Amino acid sequence: MMGARRRCILATLAFLMLMGIAVYFRLWAIHYNLSSDDTQLLRQQFDIANREAMDESAEWRLRYDQEVDRTKKCLQELQVFQESSQKGQDASDINHKLAILQKENAVLLERLETLKRELEEERLKCSS
Structure with missing residues (x-):
């Protein structure tokens, strides 16, 4: 009786170990599928973040270019103002x-008139 009971316990223990291993592999498979899904999700999120960063970079570049154009225009107006101010001076x-x-x-002209008068006086003196 003791031997039969021992075999029953060992068989139950072996069965439970097999069931534990099966459950472990099942959980591992689920985790692996979730991990690969997470990898795909992370890749998609990275691509989205990368596109957003590129868009933001393009937006900042556009703002920079607009600011450079505005600065050039202001400098040209200042230069024109300085030139006109210089012309005013x-x-x-x-x-x-x-x-x-x-x-x-x-x-x-006054000196010329006096010299003309003197010349006329000298002419008059010479002719007299």
């Missing part, structure tokens, strides 16, 4: 020089 300098030259011209 040149114009005021020219007006000042013109006023000086007009005064000098008036002085020279």
Whole structure:
């Protein structure tokens, strides 16, 4: 009786071990399928994140290019303003020089008139 009982226990133990191994392999297979699905999911998420990063990079590049264009336009306007300001200063300098030259011209015209009068006086002296 003791031998039969021992065999029954060993058979039950062997059966339970086989069932445990079967359950273990089943769980391992499920985990493997989930892992491969996770790998595919991770790959898809990486691709999505990569596309989003590329889009964001393109957006920032566009903003940079727009800012560079705006800066160039501002610099050109500043340069035009500086040139016109310089022309304004040149114009005021020219007006000042013109006023000086007009005064000098008036002085020279007066001097010319006096010289003409002196010349006429000398002619009159010579002819008399």
